[in-house]
Amino acid sequence: MPDEPTFMDLVSLLQITPNTPLEKLGSALNSSIFDASNIAGTLKQKGLIEFTAYYPGPNTITITPAGTGLISEANLKSAEPLDHLDTTILQQLSGGKRSPLDLQNTLNLRPKDLALRLYKLYKQGLAIYELKSGTVAIMLTEKGFLNAKATPAQQPANMPAHSPAPELQSNAPGAMNSAQATMQGTASGAQKPGEQAVQDQSSDVKQIAEDLSTTGRSTKPKLLPVLIIVVAVIIIAAAVYFIKIR
Secondary structure, eight states, X not given: OTTSOOHHHHHHHHHOOTTOBGGGHHHHTTSOHHHHHHHHHHHHHTTSEEEOOOSXXXXXXXXXXXXXXHHHHHHHHHTSOOOHHHXXXXXXXXXXXXXXXXXXXXXXXXXXXXXXXXXXXXXXXXXXXXXXXXXXXXXXXXXHHHHHHHHHHOOOTTOOOOOHHXXXXXXXXXXXXXXXXXXXXXXXXXXXXXXXXXXXXXXXXXXXXXXXXXXXXXXXXXXXXXXXXXXXXXXXXXXXXXXXXX
């Protein structure tokens, strides 16, 4: 867009006063006569200024209504609050971009929109510019640099921090107690089959002994060999069972 006003065009217009002749435009723009002539020709081609061409001069420069309208639009834009595009431009400047052309190529932004945004940052004290040799260089102020670095780090206030560690720690005692209770229950409830068999056989022996005691003394001599045999069989069976399970 060759006819689009750029940031260089805007700041060049701001340096032109009613008392600025064409021959001294180089001094106002901190540029050589050749560079100043190119800038003046560009501004005239875009309809932003008019100047006379008398020899040997001096020649006057007049800002056209289009140029005055551009300055007014830039001043109105500069009073608006910062938005996402402004912070993006600040971040690009903090990353090393210095010229409007670099920013335009990176952001793919219309030259006039970029010019208004850069002027807005300048008016709000976030950036400054320097005219030299027919070009303009942009630098951040301290305020602009801090703003550029603080913006990406901000997070929504309602976003809870993800901290699974406290939850695990709070649940750890309960989980440990549950595990301990389970182990204790298993240890107390889960007995070996051999031990259970010995307990059952001991109960049977006690029951037989009680039954024998109720039959009287006269039957004890007759049942004593039987009792000895039963006890021996139980002991042998328990021993064999323990050997098998081990």
